[in-house]
Amino acid sequence: FFFSLWFLVLLSSGESFPPASLSFQIRPCPKKLYKKASSALTMTSTETINNFCQKVQTSLDSGEFVSLNFQGPNKKVARKELLRGCISQVHGRRVKIKTKRGNKDHVHLTFKYHGATDICKNWDACDTAKLLQDFLSSTKDEALYKSEWGTFHPSGSPLGLSMCSLKTRCDTTKLNLVTSKIKTTKVNDKELSHDFPGTTHDRVKKLPISQEASFWNVLGLSKKPSKRRQCQKFVEIVGNLVKQKFKMQSSKINSIQTIDMGCGRGYLTFSLHHYLRENYSPSMFIETRGIDMRPKLVAEMNSIVEHLRENGEDNERKNISGLLFETGTIESFLKSNGCMDEISSNMIEVEDQLKILIALHACDVATDDALWSGIQTQADIIVVAPCCHKEVRPQLDAHFNKNKDRDPLQDVLRYGIYRERIAETITDSIRALLLEQAGYQVNVFEFIGGEHTSKNVMITGIRRNKECTKSERDSLSKRLQNLTKMYGIKSQKLVAWTNNGLSASKTELSAKAMPPL
Numbered sequence: 001f002f003f004s005l006w007f008l009v010l011l012s013s014g015e016s017f018p019p020a021s022l023s024f025q026i027r028p029c030p031k032k033l034y035k036k037a038s039s040a041l042t043m044t045s046t047e048t049i050n051n052f053c054q055k056v057q058t059s060l061d062s063g064e065f066v067s068l069n070f071q072g073p074n075k076k077v078a079r080k081e082l083l084r085g086c087i088s089q090v091h092g093r094r095v096k097i098k099t100k101r102g103n104k105d106h107v108h109l110t111f112k113y114h115g116a117t118d119i120c121k122n123w124d125a126c127d128t129a130k131l132l133q134d135f136l137s138s139t140k141d142e143a144l145y146k147s148e149w150g151t152f153h154p155s156g157s158p159l160g161l162s163m164c165s166l167k168t169r170c171d172t173t174k175l176n177l178v179t180s181k182i183k184t185t186k187v188n189d190k191e192l193s194h195d196f197p198g199t200t201h202d203r204v205k206k207l208p209i210s211q212e213a214s215f216w217n218v219l220g221l222s223k224k225p226s227k228r229r230q231c232q233k234f235v236e237i238v239g240n241l242v243k244q245k246f247k248m249q250s251s252k253i254n255s256i257q258t259i260d261m262g263c264g265r266g267y268l269t270f271s272l273h274h275y276l277r278e279n280y281s282p283s284m285f286i287e288t289r290g291i292d293m294r295p296k297l298v299a300e301m302n303s304i305v306e307h308l309r310e311n312g313e314d315n316e317r318k319n320i321s322g323l324l325f326e327t328g329t330i331e332s333f334l335k336s337n338g339c340m341d342e343i344s345s346n347m348i349e350v351e352d353q354l355k356i357l358i359a360l361h362a363c364d365v366a367t368d369d370a371l372w373s374g375i376q377t378q379a380d381i382i383v384v385a386p387c388c389h390k391e392v393r394p395q396l397d398a399h400f401n402k403n404k405d406r407d408p409l410q411d412v413l414r415y416g417i418y419r420e421r422i423a424e425t426i427t428d429s430i431r432a433l434l435l436e437q438a439g440y441q442v443n444v445f446e447f448i449g450g451e452h453t454s455k456n457v458m459i460t461g462i463r464r465n466k467e468c469t470k471s472e473r474d475s476l477s478k479r480l481q482n483l484t485k486m487y488g489i490k491s492q493k494l495v496a497w498t499n500n501g502l503s504a505s506k507t508e509l510s511a512k513a514m515p516p517l
Helices: 004-014 031-041 046-063 124-138 213-217 225-248 269-280 294-313 314-320 332-334 366-376 393-403 417-437 470-486 494-495
Strands: 065-071 088-098 100-115 115-125 163-168 171-176 181-186 256-260 285-292 322-325 351-363 381-387 440-446 457-463
Touching: 046 163, 046 171, 046 181, 046 440, 100 124, 163 351, 171 366, 181 285, 213 269, 213 294, 213 314, 225 269, 225 285, 225 417, 225 457, 256 269, 256 332, 269 285, 269 314, 269 322, 269 351, 285 294, 285 332, 294 314, 294 322, 332 366, 351 366, 366 381, 366 417, 366 494, 393 417, 417 440, 417 457, 417 470, 417 494
Parallel strands: 256 285, 256 351, 285 322, 351 381
Antiparallel strands: 065 088, 065 163, 088 100, 100 115, 163 171, 171 181, 381 457, 440 457
């Protein structure tokens, strides 16, 4: 603008342009900037692209093809607004798609964009070289690869694709689309032994337990996919906790003992025992005990164990070994371990044993009883999924009604549904704090989708190698006091068990410590 204005002033004054007093000096572009600019604008030669595309086609025809990947610009190239809609990555794999003439080979490509929805394309394996050549060397049919933002940048441009990689059985070839250089690296023997990815269009999900395991049928879960999915997810979570504990453990583990409080029909008990036997036997002794207070149900579960032990296949008989169901309660379990009040000196601490305690959907304060039994027996891993939070809700209601006008959360707590959710959150937060104080590394999360069960919050604890220091315990106690004071909570079962001062009344185990699931 200023230059244009100056130029108009010169013309109106009648002076010649450029004026004699003005001199121009041309300086060379800085070396670094020149290299960056020139490399960004260099287009990959047609011959190089043709050679690469031909190699892709040859690998598909010979059956050596493994994967095809593209790399777009990274976030350092330009601002976020410029990157939006640009291709970030492209992943290609070989699949077989059903057609009227039978299964036909295709290359399934997933286009990932910066700030946009993924797009999937299927290229005919016979025409892949031509389609790839069109995609890389020109903007032909570019509408097919545009995101919803409508932007497409061909290779060679600063916002276009920068790298293309072909992986085969024998080697990996990388084509730099900016510098036109190709580099081939041979695959070592270790990588050659790996299995090739499947060619089914839908990838087979890796599950901790095989869907063909015979106990699914015996338990009636073969026709209950939702319940089976819960079992798989639960086993996956506990399996990861076991691996994490093994990394933390300095001494060698020779056995794994699992106690399922309130096991019910034993879906999770069977699933977890099967997984532990599959992955850690015979190097470790695996023992799993399901405890429930209903004798008839316990007898039924033991009969299923006997049926699998006598009629199952060799592998199933091996995986069912060490599984037992017992009639009892949390109270009887604690008494059998000699730790109703304090940790008894008679209780034997087995150093080479990993102890797991689980209690899923134990109603109301039964979850607190299960947590206390895990703490007292010094379980290495504690996993609970609380249910029916009834203890805290009346106290929260009374506190709100008393302080309705001056409560900062009055516009939240005046709705019953929010009070119910906050009561659940407070209860589980108290439990998490007390587990931390007992020396556990705690996590609280949603372990399964709400479409399967509304009681889907899980609390997990891994016992740390070192106990909490006095300052850490004092800090946790103070946080607990602040939390309970804020919401007017004067008593809570696990707080009373751990003698944290909210309730002075004598604590007893809940009458129905293990309700049906």
